[in-house]
Amino acid sequence: MRKSFYKIAVTAGMLLCCGTLAQLFAGDSTAAPATPAAAPIAAPQGSVYGKVYADYYYDVSDTPIVEKSQIELTRVYLGYKEKIDDHFTTDVLLDVARLSTVTSGTATFTPPATVGLKLTSTANTQYYAYLKTAYVAWKDILPTTTLNVGQIPYFAFDVQESFWGHRYLYKTLMDNEGWESSADLGAKVQVAPIDMLKITAGVTNGEGYKLPQDSYGKYKVAGAAQVNPVKELTVYVYGDWMPVGATTDTAQSTVAAFAGYNITDMAKIGVEYDYQSRQKGVTNHDVYGMSVEGMYSVIKPLEVFARLDKMWSQDDWNLATYGQEGLTAIAGLQYSPITKVKFALDYQEFTPKSVGLRNSRIYINGEFDY
Secondary structure, three states: OHHHHHHHHHHHHHHHHHHHHHHHHHOOOOOOOOOOOOOOOOOOEEEEEEEEEEEEEEEOOOOOOOOOEEEEEEEEEEEEEEEOOOOEEEEEEEEEEEOOOOOEEEEEEEOOOEEEEEEEOOOOOOEEEEEEEEEEEEEEEEOOEEEEEEEEEOOOOHHHHHHHOOOOOOOOHHHHHOOOOOEEEEEEEEEEEEOOEEEEEEEEOOOOOOOOOOOOOOOEEEEEEEEOOOOOEEEEEEEEEEOOOOOHHHOEEEEEEEEEEEEEOOEEEEEEEEEEEOHHHOOOOOEEEEEEEEEEEEEOOEEEEEEEEEEEEHHHOOOOEOOOOEEEEEEEEEEEEEOOEEEEEEEEEEEEOOOOOOEEEEEEEEEEEO
């Protein structure tokens, strides 16, 4: 009896030891489960982008102003854009161009008999890279509100430029005349309270992206509204006010209005009117401009386009500056085999209001995006 009890006790002890060893090697099955790993943070999403503009022209004027013909790489844009998260995006853009590709001229006009025209062009033909934009965009800082801070894309004619769609062969009116810049240092906020309305307000240096702040520390304040009452119609109004010099008595102001209508998916027409008072702070130096444009796609890759610009000034004070008063006519055919590649064969002519040289050229223009 004792032997049987002893065997049972030994057997039970061995089983208990084996169970303990097994639990030590296997781990405690009653331990709390491990804390799950935190979800990984999404990596920023960045991309390089850019545009290249090039052209060839042949001057058919009676008396060519500069070279008879020329091949030119007119513009190269190189940018990097990064989406940090759902709210923040950064963007940096370089603008590469020659120091000066525009021939300047001065005319002396004594009505009705005589006109003298002197044209000069810079000898420096090197390419220079300008920092065009460098900013951060904060989306939904408030509901349906985006804030841009830094050297920002400006909004005086961005809607007009997008509708025109042929920046690679000719700028919009205010851009071409130098009334407004396409980028500036400062801040702008855009609010879209409803789907059909966008309101933009901004405060900037007013000097553009190639010049520093003026010595008086004055700023440009501006506002704009874009309305799309129907999908096919875009209406855009813009206005700004900028003191020039030591006082506000010589403030320059600008008002612009644009309407563009997509008649069908194949055709559209746009009209623009611009007015700038006290240009560069000079009393009675008011300038005006009007532009009418139309585009029609014959078939999907081919588009016929035409545009007419008229520029004039109060009491013709700006008549002596060649290129600032008169008519500019553009007409041509664009071929775009894919979205990021465009070619155009077009005719461009400037007729000055005063008696002077008419500038007429045939162009082959090209653009490719990346």
